[in-house]
Amino acid sequence: MTGRIRRRLIAERLDALPRRGPVICPLCARPVPQSLQDAHHLVPRSHGGKHTEVLHRICHQQIHALLTEVELAKHYHTIEALLAHPGIASFVAWVRTKPEGFFGRTRKSQRLRG
Ligand SMILES: [Zn+2]
Numbered sequence: 001m002t003g004r005i006r007r008r009l010i011a012e013r014l015d016a017l018p019r020r021g022p023v024i025c026p027l028c029a030r031p032v033p034q035s036l037q038d039a040h041h042l043v044p045r046s047h048g049g050k051h052t053e054v055l056h057r058i059c060h061q062q063i064h065a066l067l068t069e070v071e072l073a074k075h076y077h078t079i080e081a082l083l084a085h086p087g088i089a090s091f092v093a094w095v096r097t098k099p100e101g102f103f104g105r106t107r108k109s110q111r112l113r114g
């Protein structure tokens with residue numbers, strides 16, 4: 001049982017990570033560098049979901065920081081619903097101002113750049 005689930009998981013990951021062409025994050029609409037691609041199940045796997053979208057790792061983490069799997073399964077299983085969530089919407093507005101490879105905090109102050 002565990003082995004079968006594991007194999008399926010690997011197959012889904014390969015499907016979700018195309019090798020050619022830029023991948024656009026459906027959440028923030030920016031290109032996703034290959035090293036920062038994360039596959040998000042719109043309906044969580046624990047609720048029988050199979051379809052994945054490739055997001056920035058930072059965008060993906062934000063979804064799971066704000067919403068439980070039950071909330072995702074019941075109310076937020078489409079990109080449109082996610083974008084309508086106030087917390088996600090303000091995150092997207094913020095992350096869009098960052099470089100596409102941005103992840104985590106940058107520590108360089110304006111004083112050092114000036
Ligand atoms: Zn996810």
Ligand SMILES: [Zn+2]
Pocket residue numbers: 025026027028029030055056059
């Ligand atoms: Zn993104």
